[in-house]
Each structure stands twice: as C-alpha cells, then as structure tokens.
Amino acid sequence: METTKSLLMHSSVSLKPLLAQLPKESFWEGLDLYQWEGFWYVPRHLEAAKTVQSHFEARDDDVILASPMKTGTNWLKALCFCIMKRAKSDDDDDDDNEEPLVDEHPFSYVRTLEIQVYTTNAPPDLSGMSSPRLFHTHLPYNALPDSIKNSKCKIVYITRNPKDTLVSTWHFFNSLRTAEQGPYPFDKAFDSFCNGVHLFGPFFEHGLQYWKESSKMAHKILFLKYEDLKRDPKGQLKRLASFLGRPFVNEEAIDKVLWTCSLERLKNMEVNKNGVSPWTGLPKSSFFRLGVVGDWKNNFTPKMKDQLDHITSMKLEGSGLEFET
Incomplete structure (x- = not known):
C-alpha cells in the first residue's frame, strides 16, 4: 500500500506547470500545500478538484x-x-433500513x-448510479463545478467552532506521525x-462562501453548525430531513436514526475501529474521536483563545455568521 504521504501528494505530470506558478507552503513540516483560487491543496486533491x-x-x-475538514463530516454522512x-412511507419495520452502517464506514x-x-x-463514469445520488466534498463553494451551482441539486454544509476544529484537525493529522516524531507542536x-x-483552508473564507450563498438560496443550501446538532439533535435532524424532502412522520423514526448514527455508537463499531482508509491511508479510528463541544479548552492557552476569538470576530464581522466562544 502507498504511504499516506504519497496518497496525498501524488500528481500527474500535467499538473506540474500549474504547481510551479502557485504559492506554496509547508504544512506541519510534512506536506506541501499549493494555493489555488484562494485555498490550499495538496497536489492530488488539486488535480482531482480540477x-x-x-x-x-x-x-x-x-x-x-x-x-x-474535521467539522462533523462523517456524522453528517451517516x-x-x-x-x-x-422509505418515503416511513415504514420503520422495513429490515432493509435497520443497520445500514454496520458493515462499512x-x-x-x-x-x-x-x-x-x-x-x-x-474520470469515472457516474451515469449508471441510481438516483438520488449522495456525495461529499471539502471544496470551497468557488471551486464547485457549475453543474452543481446551476442545477436544482441540494447542498448541505456543516461547520464547527474554529477552536474545536483546530484541535480535532491537530489530533487527526498527528496520526500521520511516527512515535519517534511525537505529536506536532500545538x-x-x-x-x-x-x-x-491548512488543507482546504482558510477556514473562515470556506464557511463564509457557503454562508453567503445559503442566505441567497435557502431552498438550495442548508447551513448547519456542529454545536447546534449536538445541542438539539432531534430538532436539527427534523430540519435536515425536511430540507432533503424526506420529513419524518413520527418520533420513533427520528429516535431510530439518531441512535443508528450516534457518534458514540459509530466510534465503537468494529468497522470504524479497525483497518485503514484505502483512499488516505489513515486509520479508520482517526475519523471518530471525542466528538464533544469545548475540547479546545484542553489545549488552548488564554492568549491563544483571545487571539483566535479576535480573528474570528474580524473575519465574520457584518456577515451574520457567529460561532460560540
């Protein structure tokens, strides 16, 4: 199997002239990132984005x-x-809907x-996939293909408090490092x-692009916050299902999905605890950690908190988008 670094870094010869023209930064002394249209990518992801x-x-x-990255993606996927x-009929006795997440991450x-x-x-031929199709992306809104922007397809965006996002990202990428290296300095x-x-950053610009578009097209883009999903999972799940055109008709159906997709359950499933992702080479277990709100307090100094809170305030000023501090 390729190493994680090679999986992330691989790019074709055709991309090299473009890379030579783009701003370049080292990410955590291990990966080279290239800035394309305002956001940072490893070559493999940039080539795929194009x-x-x-x-x-x-x-x-x-x-x-x-x-x-690291804002509740896999929870939202589940x-x-x-x-x-x-089933649209909400047939909760249908065994086909019982345990969809037991066998695969x-x-x-x-x-x-x-x-x-x-x-x-x-490029793969996706025309044979049955509808409705469900995909995910870390791409900023400006990098989405026109077919997504101009069609009637729906977008669900999730983000998270920037302090918890950073801590979760730090733990996630530390799984790339050897025991001899130890954790990257926080x-x-x-x-x-x-x-x-950082990969697919900057964080604030990423969120603001989707926030502004969701304000203009609420029928097309649903903007979610991880903290709201944690605080009011039932209310947010109803909102999500309604947006997707699959509203719940009873409380039992809601409770069933929340139990099936609970972070604690997903984290402790054997299929999510063992093995590695064939696409990134990262341990499957690294995609689920604590999943709590406020874990940043275990890593931030008071000075760090004040600094990032100040940056958050400046970046989001006048947008209407807010995060808990």
Whole structure:
C-alpha cells in the first residue's frame, strides 16, 4: 500500500506547470500545500478538484454534503445516508433500513468527490448510479463545478467552532506521525490555522462562501453548525430531513436514526475501529474521536483563545455568521 504521504501528494505530470506558478507552503513540516483560487491543496486533491470541475455532471436530485475538514463530516454522512435510505412511507419495520452502517464506514457510503471519486487517471463514469445520488466534498463553494451551482441539486454544509476544529484537525493529522516524531507542536499548528494554511483552508473564507450563498438560496443550501446538532439533535435532524424532502412522520423514526448514527455508537463499531482508509491511508479510528463541544479548552492557552476569538470576530464581522466562544 502507498504511504499516506504519497496518497496525498501524488500528481500527474500535467499538473506540474500549474504547481510551479502557485504559492506554496509547508504544512506541519510534512506536506506541501499549493494555493489555488484562494485555498490550499495538496497536489492530488488539486488535480482531482480540477477534474471535478470539468467532468462532474450534477443531477437535479443529487445531494452534495460539504464541509471544512474535521467539522462533523462523517456524522453528517451517516445521518444523510440514513435519511435518504429511509422509505418515503416511513415504514420503520422495513429490515432493509435497520443497520445500514454496520458493515462499512460512512465514507464508503458517501464518497468525497476530490478524495475518493475523481482520483484515478481516467474520470469515472457516474451515469449508471441510481438516483438520488449522495456525495461529499471539502471544496470551497468557488471551486464547485457549475453543474452543481446551476442545477436544482441540494447542498448541505456543516461547520464547527474554529477552536474545536483546530484541535480535532491537530489530533487527526498527528496520526500521520511516527512515535519517534511525537505529536506536532500545538503552537505551530495554531499559527498555521490562524494564517489559513491548512488543507482546504482558510477556514473562515470556506464557511463564509457557503454562508453567503445559503442566505441567497435557502431552498438550495442548508447551513448547519456542529454545536447546534449536538445541542438539539432531534430538532436539527427534523430540519435536515425536511430540507432533503424526506420529513419524518413520527418520533420513533427520528429516535431510530439518531441512535443508528450516534457518534458514540459509530466510534465503537468494529468497522470504524479497525483497518485503514484505502483512499488516505489513515486509520479508520482517526475519523471518530471525542466528538464533544469545548475540547479546545484542553489545549488552548488564554492568549491563544483571545487571539483566535479576535480573528474570528474580524473575519465574520457584518456577515451574520457567529460561532460560540
């Protein structure tokens, strides 16, 4: 199996002239990131993003999940997969809907366009997939293909408090490091995040693009916050299902999906605890950790908190978008 670094870094010869012209930064002393149209990518993801733009043809009934990294992506994948899988009649006795997540990790059911779908030499033929199709992307809104923007397909975006996002990202990428290396210094990770230099970053610009578009097209883009989903899972799940055109008709159906997709349950399933992702080489267990709100308090100094809160306030000023501090 390829190493994780080679899986992330691979790019074709055709991309090299473009890379030579783009701003470049080192991410955590291990990966080279390139800034394309305002956001940072490893070569493999950049090449795939350009292929997505050129070849992905959205259908009007597609559902596209979007997110920055480490903001509740796999939880959202599980929830939306279960919602879309449910029969419209809400037949809760249908055994086919009982345990959809036992055999595979959520990323196997809802594939990420630029990481799992468009990473082969030849663009895949997706025309044979049955509708409605469900995909995910970490791409910013400006990098989405026109077919997604111009069709009637729906987008569900999830984001998270930037402090918890940073801590979750730090733990996630530490799984790339050897025991001899140890965890990457958190203060350096903090500086990189504040400067916007991280995969698919900057964080704030990513969120603001989807926030502004959702304000203009509430019928097309649903904007979710991880903290709201944690605080009021039932209310947010109703909102999500209604947006997807699959509203619940009874409380039992809601409770069933929430139990099936609970973070604690997903984290402790054997299929999510063992093995590695064939697309990234990362341990499957690294995709689910604590899943709590406020874990940043275990890593931030008071000075770090004040600094990132100040950056958050400046970046979001006048937008109407707010995060808990």
